[in-house]
Amino acid sequence: QQQVKQSPQSLIVQKGGISIINCAYENTAFDYFPWYQQFPGKGPALLIAIRPDVSEKKEGRFTISFNKSAKQFSLHIMDSQPGDSATYFCAAGINKLIFGTGTLLAVQP
Amino acid sequence: NAGVTQTPKFQVLKTGQSMTLQCAQDMNHEYMSWYRQDPGMGLRLIHYSVGAGITDQGEVPNGYNVSRSTTEDFPLRLLSAAPSQTSVYFCASSYAVVLGDYGYTFGSGTRLTVV
Numbered sequence: 001q002q003q004v005k006q007s008p009q010s011l012i013v014q015k016g017g018i019s020i021i022n023c024a025y026e027n028t029a030f031d032y033f034p035w036y037q038q039f040p041g042k043g044p045a046l047l048i049a050i051r052p053d054v055s056e057k058k059e060g061r062f063t064i065s066f067n068k069s070a071k072q073f074s075l076h077i078m079d080s081q082p083g084d085s086a087t088y089f090c091a092a093g094i095n096k097l098i099f100g101t102g103t104l105l106a107v108q109p
Numbered sequence: 110n111a112g113v114t115q116t117p118k119f120q121v122l123k124t125g126q127s128m129t130l131q132c133a134q135d136m137n138h139e140y141m142s143w144y145r146q147d148p149g150m151g152l153r154l155i156h157y158s159v160g161a162g163i164t165d166q167g168e169v170p171n172g173y174n175v176s177r178s179t180t181e182d183f184p185l186r187l188l189s190a191a192p193s194q195t196s197v198y199f200c201a202s203s204y205a206v207v208l209g210d211y212g213y214t215f216g217s218g219t220r221l222t223v224v
Binding site: 006009034036041042043044045046049089091095096097098099100101102 | 113142144149150151152153154157159167168199201212213215216217218
């Protein structure tokens with residue numbers, strides 16, 4: 001019962017490059033779409049979130065692109081840095097969050 | 110300003126034993142939840158609570174019980190531990206019952222091994 005599908009499972013990017021992680025959801029009632037970042041041994045932390053009434057939200061080097069008709073949203077990390085190396089989770093929900101399976105990002109110096 | 114505190118950080122149980130994972134938050138958050146994290150499975154919701162005295166099941170509730178007698182505490186009970194419950198458990202809380210830009214605050218996790 002995977003309502004939020006995330007890809008790729010892992011990603012290697014060179015320093016300064018663009019990291020792109022994609023998610024697709026099934027429930028059209030979902031109205032909140034956050035991305036979480038998790039470092040080893042730590043709990044996930046909110047990175048950026050979007051509502052379906054906008055198609056894009058940018059915070060610093062992090063951008064969410066949202067396509068309501070395709071039921072897809074993605075995270076773009078511009079100018080990726082080694083410190084961005086972590087596991088990233090997308091999520092979606094109404095009054096509780098359903099998470100994707102995670103993407104392990106490695107940014108090589 | 111502790112945020113969400115989970116105890117213990119590590120635990121080894123024998124099959125059939127019971128235990129309680131503790132979760133406490135000091136932010137006066139109404140919403141609290143428990144997730145388990147397994148490789149390749151992401152975070153799966155076990156149980157959640159929208160306020161004291163109110164709990165509900167998530168995606169994978171079997172084998173777990175919860176109660177919410179106070180706003181601050183949301184313990185997770187394993188009734189009879191099984192190897193399939195080996196996982197990392199995260200407690201999360203949120204100011205708003207209806208999701209918003211507040212997001213979830215996660216604890217640092219409890220790594221549980223059932224042998």
